[in-house]
Amino acid sequence: MSLNQIEQAQGLRVRSTQDLAGGLFMILLAVGAFVFSWDLPAGTLRQLGPGMLPKAFAVICGALGLMLALASLRYHGEQLSGWSWKGIFFALGGALLFGLTIRGFEVNGFLARVIAAGLMGAAATIILSYLSPLNNPLSLKLGHRNAATSIFALLFLIALILYPVTTISVPALGLLVSGPLLIFFSGLAADDRKPKELLIFAVAMSLGCILLFKYALSLPIPLAPWLLGI
Amino acid sequence: MDMFSNLALGFGVALTLKNIALCFAGCLVGTLIGVLPGVGPIATISILLPITFGLDPTGALIMLAGIYYGAQYGGSTTAILVNIPGEATSVVTTLDGHQMAKQGRAGVALGTAAIGSFFAGCVATVFIAALGAPLTKMALLFGPAEYFSLMVMGLCFAVVLARGSILKAFCMIMLGLLFSTVGTDLETGQERLTFGIASLSDGIDFSVLAMGVFGFAEVLRNLESPEARDVVKNKIGRLLPGWDDIKQSAAPVLRGTFIGGILGILPGNGAVLGPFASYTVEKKIAKDPSRFGKGAIEGVAGPESANNAGAQTAFIPLLTLGIPPNAVMALMVGAMTIHGIIPGPQVMTRNPELFWGMVASMWIGNLMLLIINLPLVGMWVKLLQVPYRLMFPAILIFCCIGIYSVNNQPLDVAFTALFGLFGYLLIKLGFEPAPMLLGFVLGKLMEEKLRQALIISRGSFMTFVERPISAGLLVVAVVVLAIALLPSISKKRDEVFTE
Structure with missing residues (x-):
């Protein structure tokens, strides 16, 4: 993720498929974790329940994934490469x-x-x-x-x-x-x-x-x- | 003095025939695996973890420490001879070390690295012994709130000091934290994210995660590209540095030890900065900086000493506070827990012979590395010529036997394979998995301390800000994050890590 002023001005397009996929992957994991911890009571801030931390971490993971995916539209980075x-x-x-x-x-x-x-x-x-x-x-x-x-x-x-x-x-x-x-x-x-x-x-x-x-x-x-x- | 009687106790434990043998065996197999190209200390310790299972806790820890130093040293050997750094900290060694090897001075480079590391190890051992007792006393002042804030600070450092993108490192830490919540809830006993799988109710097994992500996934990564190994064909040459070399490298070794030792104590993988910082310092104060990158002996002596000093002082937060500062130490936590030891200040008071025995064996381990490695260099070179097509099946069977032996559960092997696939996916997506392991280990501790702190404060989050030590730690965490996100600093950071 390096900052490049000239490229930045040229509008949004996918500049790093790796970052985009990474971001989407994080979002997917976060949504999965959130859905599967849906039934767990989150409790309140005063009295944390078992679901509070999984949900909180899932939300943060999702937000970071979103940032990463958006950043891939603005900043250059690695491209995805083949699998073994x-x-x-x-x-x-x-x-x-x-x-x-x-x-x-x-x-x-x-x-x-x-x-x-x-x-x-x-x-x-x-x-x-x-x-x-x-x-x-x-x-x-x-x-x-x-x-x-x-x-x-x-x-x-x-x-x-x-x-x-x-x-x-x-x-x-x-x-x-x-x-x-x-x-x-x-x-x-x-x-x-x-x-x-x-x-x-x-x-x-x-x-x-x-x-x-x-x-x-x-x-x-x-x-x-x-x-x-x- | 207290320190000396403690060290005497430690040497009494470490110098029994059995423990010397274990330390020796640990150093030997640690180097053996660590020397393999592409296998860093984290992978080495994961792979070798099972061979300590049959031992008593003290013996097991002594052996693990030996494995750790062996792996570190093996990594430097590979860096010098093959130009493949096993991990971030030996990247710097490849710069001048491999150049020296190309000039036919591989032996001197290896010898200087060994002697520098030994010196750094001696100083760091004394340092740990001196700081151990006072820090443990300080740790007793720490309540749950302070512990929580300290871990938050550690994770912030880990984000900032990680290689590559800060955002991606952040992702990995959070993912590790998320994984740590899998399993039975501490207070209510409710199952969380276990999908009804019985073996997940105790949480994701630490060794399954570590071996999957660092053992299997590394194999997959290496299988991807046909290997290009640049093993030095020149003669290794004499091993002992000459008088000129010693004169040139004495001051860098001293400086490197100091820099590495201080940075190693920092939470959040400060140790990784040591070699970089030392190299930069040596280059800055050298009379002729252009020699660097072309086989300058200072560029090997300084960073290698810093590396070893940091590797050792990284034990300080782990042994005194029970908080692992980096992924390798997180692995040590896992290993200790398997042997029934919860790291923390109570280790020193409850099992003094274990604590001081381990500290003493660190020094013995360093001495052994010096003694066994220099004569065995020829053997390591032979080992470097083993083709990867035979190396990786051997790594896999070690991992599989190890995983099976943790719980005698065949299902664990399948889980590890799954995490191997997951780790490979992370690598392909450009994520560095080491921070995830740290987040995973700290996550459990953090949740425990967070809840304890909230119970004590009757649910008020203000407790983290009202208590002065806790507030101070949080301020440091915020400042570090803020500084790292400033564009001018982050550019500098990129330069440090790409150099």
Whole structure:
């Protein structure tokens, strides 16, 4: 946000998409917080209720967001830049996988069906694309990606309709499996990934973590309940 | 004297074999993680927090302090060798440090930084020991109203001293405060903003927030751009500065220590100003200012000493008043709370061995950094060559195991991933997340003190203005904000942070 007199005279237009988006984001959060704390009694200034501070902070956040959004119309600043979708998918997905498998989980009902279909569709797409001349869908080249997406969508729908699963339960896999799973999956996010190297690293690093956290620091983290019982 | 008997008690605690080993381990792993490019002290402490869980509180704090210094020093190493500052305070070190490294004097730069930091650390330790007791006595005069005003002042400083746009820093502080209200209400027990999720009823977990926003989000940020790492290929050269270097850097080290030590006590991240101020001073009084930016040893010695002195005196508000002055110290509050210690004046009276043991271990930690880092420089250089494609999965598994271990809750890992996404969004929108963490930690304390003060004054807000200390603190807060918003000053501020 720097002040520039000449630019200032040229009327209002979006000069910093980043600031504008930031302002709108703050307003959105503020409105959300305000709505969800609506039912909490604010009390009076003499006798603060539980809702007073959340509402007050929400109002201030909203006001600051508004100022930021308005400032983006007058002052120059940064522009929005691209996202690392691959990072979000693989790195955060890896963490989710770790959280889901470390102590196991169970999903029931329609959600289970969706997840099962999704997994089957994804597995089949990957296998198919390795067999086909399309090559590896993980390379995410645009043409290939579109083809892979449509294959996946088709398989997903077929599996969703034909495969009547009611419960998915994954046993507690423990650090012995969840660790390499996390490292390998998240490692795919790097542009210069090398699957073989990553695989070796995943195993070695997990063993190192097991020695460090489980034995040296004796944290109560499951190791491999399905195999070793601990 | 009191101070010496206290320090003797502290050294008695810190010099047990176990605690020396913990201090050593903390310094070592702190440097190990801190040296990784793009991983600053905040991320390092978040990542390494879980390895202290199995320890007793004293040992855990000693180790955490070791990790903190290690991370600081690791950050300087990266700044000098790779030209990537891990955090704001080592930005200055990259200017002349990396130039020295390019001229084949990386060893001398690292050595000077280590020796300067060690000297600053020694002085700061004595400073803490001397100021600790009187400040704690003063803290006992503080009622809830004074605490509240002090925190308001701290947050105002944090807004003013944050990097980048003041408005955005303000946004982050308020967002942190808003997040701090999630959870069960203190007085009525009503659930606030929990969306019926059971694990939110105790509020947003501190480590979930910190690791999501500083661990995961940093990984996402770094994955975005193919890395360009400019690791120095020249020889590191000899480590010990020669006689000429020592003569040149002695005065800057002294000045840097003084500047950094004083600024470090300021609430609201005064420590971050230390290196900048020291660099500016050295450049101003140098006979030949044009040497700066081209590998002047004063430009490494001064700021590095200021950095370390400030990093250490920042403990003073935390240990005596229980109020974290910056995001790293907010992290320390979180760590202490996990170990069942509520920081504040009562720590010194109730657990003197913990307090003084930690102060003493600060000095030991600084000594250890000097001893382990200089011989291990070769290893750090090797580590800097590990490609990021292997580095980030390792960071992720550390974070995940850590998060899981805080409460043995797999759901926490999912929450952390969510906060990782949130943190990445903040980064993309140009917000600096550190003030948010400070706001989050202070928010809970502030609400508590605000309500206590209002109960005591029977609901009158005048209490904050009528009590002299409280009024004084609020006046300072307003003045600081007003000055920062004056156009001429804010231009100067931009210059300081862009230099």
